[in-house]
Amino acid sequence: MDSLIAESVISSCKMKILDKVIKCNGRSDVFEIIPIGDTHIGARSCAEKPLKKMIKEISGQPNTYVIGGGDWLDAIKPQDSKRFDFDVLPDWMIEGDALTTREKLNDVVEQQYERSIGIFEPIADKIIGIIEGNHEYSIRKYYNQNVHAGMCRRLHTTNLTDEALIRFRFQRNSACATIIIYIRHGFGGGRTPGAEPNRLDRMLNEWEVADVCFTGHSHTFDILPPKPVLGIPRTGTLPSECSCRYRWAGNWGCWLYSHPSGASSYSSRACYPARPMLTCKVVIKPFAQLTFGGVQRTSPHIELRSITI
Numbered sequence: 001m002d003s004l005i006a007e008s009v010i011s012s013c014k015m016k017i018l019d020k021v022i023k024c025n026g027r028s029d030v031f032e033i034i035p036i037g038d039t040h041i042g043a044r045s046c047a048e049k050p051l052k053k054m055i056k057e058i059s060g061q062p063n064t065y066v067i068g069g070g071d072w073l074d075a076i077k078p079q080d081s082k083r084f085d086f087d088v089l090p091d092w093m094i095e096g097d098a099l100t101t102r103e104k105l106n107d108v109v110e111q112q113y114e115r116s117i118g119i120f121e122p123i124a125d126k127i128i129g130i131i132e133g134n135h136e137y138s139i140r141k142y143y144n145q146n147v148h149a150g151m152c153r154r155l156h157t158t159n160l161t162d163e164a165l166i167r168f169r170f171q172r173n174s175a176c177a178t179i180i181i182y183i184r185h186g187f188g189g190g191r192t193p194g195a196e197p198n199r200l201d202r203m204l205n206e207w208e209v210a211d212v213c214f215t216g217h218s219h220t221f222d223i224l225p226p227k228p229v230l231g232i233p234r235t236g237t238l239p240s241e242c243s244c245r246y247r248w249a250g251n252w253g254c255w256l257y258s259h260p261s262g263a264s265s266y267s268s269r270a271c272y273p274a275r276p277m278l279t280c281k282v283v284i285k286p287f288a289q290l291t292f293g294g295v296q297r298t299s300p301h302i303e304l305r306s307i308t309i
Helices: 048-059 098-105 108-126 134-143 147-154 195-206
Strands: 004-011 016-023 031-036 064-068 127-130 163-172 175-184 212-215 227-231 243-251 278-292 295-308
Touching: 016 127, 031 048, 048 108, 064 108, 098 108, 108 127, 108 147, 127 147, 127 163, 134 147, 163 278, 175 278, 175 295, 195 212, 195 243, 243 278, 243 295
Parallel strands: 016 163, 031 064, 064 127, 175 212, 212 243
Antiparallel strands: 004 016, 031 278, 163 175, 227 243, 278 295
């Protein structure tokens, strides 16, 4: 069975740098890395059933790993007069007798925290790390409650702070293939069709070392067309043609139903546009046989694909 066999973490004041070594069984091995972010567990519109279904599928796939993208919890307390509304709480928050309901409503974030742990525990060994979202950050900043760090401890995974660079090294015998992923929770919320592609393009240009760049926050699912990078080796014999690799950037969208029937919400009052029920994953073939200029060579092949929620 393929397994993570090594990990090192370098901390800095604002981000994490990780090294992940993955042992491969053969040349034909294919790996998937899925960013899961903006689930907003604890919101009435959270697509909890599809989320649990995907987690069950991931748990049975040995070559699939997850990076948490932040805002796993809705994490909005009653003190947040701008956004909190009892009408947007999910049914599970108010089920039970009066005493049970009172206990739940006394700390809604704690209920969301425990439910999130229960949902993600089946794939705890597959979670590379978790980014802190702005919702978790607000709870830490304004209420002195670090739910993000707590989730990382409970799931025995790395706290990725607000952004991270992760180097994946796929090892097969003496061969090693490397890809680098940059991930952050993100910022801003432009509503125009060009806002998200422009944001993704800027991120791809800012983090040129990365093969794949991920962001979220805006709830806008988007995958940029791959950016081809042509080149020649710095040493050795020159090939007859340039080699080519692709760089990718994507926003994983969100796990929220758009405008569900029922009571009004912060989203509906703000007239947020409907979001597609899609997310994304990286598909990696570390030792693919690729042909450049008529010459075949072994090189990592990467694709960013959509997944229906």
